[in-house]
Amino acid sequence: MASRNGEEKVEHGFNDFHETKKKNDWILLSLRVVAFFATAAATLVMALNKQTKSFVIGTVGNTPLTATLSAKFNQTPAFVFFVIANGNASLHNLVMIALDILGPQYDYKGLRLALIAILDMLTMALASAGDGAATFMSALGRNGNSHARWDKICDKFESYCNRGGGALIASFIGFILLLIITVMSISKLLKPNRINHAPSP
Amino acid sequence: MGNQSKTSVDGVHSDVKVLEMKTKRSNVLDVLLRVLGFLLTLTATIIVGFGKETKVISYASLQFKVTAKWEYMSAIVFFLVTNAIGCSYAAISMVVSTIARTSGNKTALLIITLLDLVIMALLFSANGAAGAVGVLGQKGNSHVQWMKVCNVFDAYCRHMTVALVLSIIGSTVFLLLVAHSLFKLHYYRSN
Secondary structure (H helix, E strand, O other), X not given: OHHHHHHHHHHHHHHHHHHHHHHHHHHHHHHHXXXXXXXXXXXXHHHOOEEXXXXXXXEEOOEEEEEEEEEEHHHOHHHHHHHHHHHHHHHHHHHHHHXXXXXXXXXXXXXXXXXXXXXXXXXXXXXXXXXXXXXXXXXXXXXXXXXXXXXXXXXXXHHHHHHXXXXXXXXXXXXXXXXXXXXXXXXXXXXXXXXXXOOOO | OHHXXXXXXXXXXXXXXXXHHHHHHHHHHHHHXXXXXXXXXXXXXXXXXXXXXXXXXXXXXXXXXXXXXXXXXXXXXXXXXXXXXXXXXXXXXXXXXXXXXXXXXXXXXXXXXXXXXXXXXXXXXXXXXXXXXXXXXXHOEOOOOEOOOOOOOHHHHHHHHHHHHHHHXXXXXXXXXXXXXXXXXXXHHHO
């Protein structure tokens, strides 16, 4: 009799712990989904960022000579790195979402939680590097630099600059979310998690 | 029954000893990594701060005196400030983490790990920024008619490259610090 009461008590405690863990997992999963959308949006907006404009450079007689210049993201190594870093981040988020959805029936044994936290951290480092590069490249494009005699380009290619700024904002949101996700993954390592998800009969 | 309980007590005692040794070893590794990070970011800060170059260009029978300094480019300013922050953080956290580890304060260790994470991200973004501007100075950008700067200021560019490489290695050291404390948390968890 006493042992059965003891068993019931243990199962009750196990169910409570299981419930709160599920809520935390849902929060983490939804954060990952939003981060995936943010980084994917940043990648796509910057990769498809193109503006073509024709300038009049001179006149020959009566007809004006026009030159068509196009601004694309692959002319600048900083934006190429930005696209690569954010593409990597969105791929990482996608893989982690798939792992979260398909994975829970397996036990969290071995290095799985630590590996997830480390991968989150590496992706965060890459995303922050891409963000920093694109931020200062855009600042240079907007303000120019008189000491190096680089003049600004944003007065000529306005929609290119605006779209690049939008991609940058989306990437910042994705980076902040990645930071929160990494913190949550690290804190998951602290909780004692020796309970199998499949209850023993 | 009594003999069995004695052996179990001995087993617990030896486990505690192993744990203490591992704590000491991981503490040494932690302090070592922080010292390395401190030295690398300090060197990068000093190189960038004192890397000024003045050159005289003669162009169309006019003499221009041009200077390259860290204050003239906002990305390099950000790089300098971030490296200085990382350097002072490494110095402070060396002391704080040793104290927290010996006193067994778990929340302080967690806060230090999270701060490590934030500073690492900041350092990486500064590296990206300095790299972007450096590539621009090295090659220019023909599409927007930005001329390269490094053919004139070659010593300045070399200094900046060295500082960037050192800062990248320093950021990797911070990354290793976070990974190290992650593995320690994992080890404590699985025990």
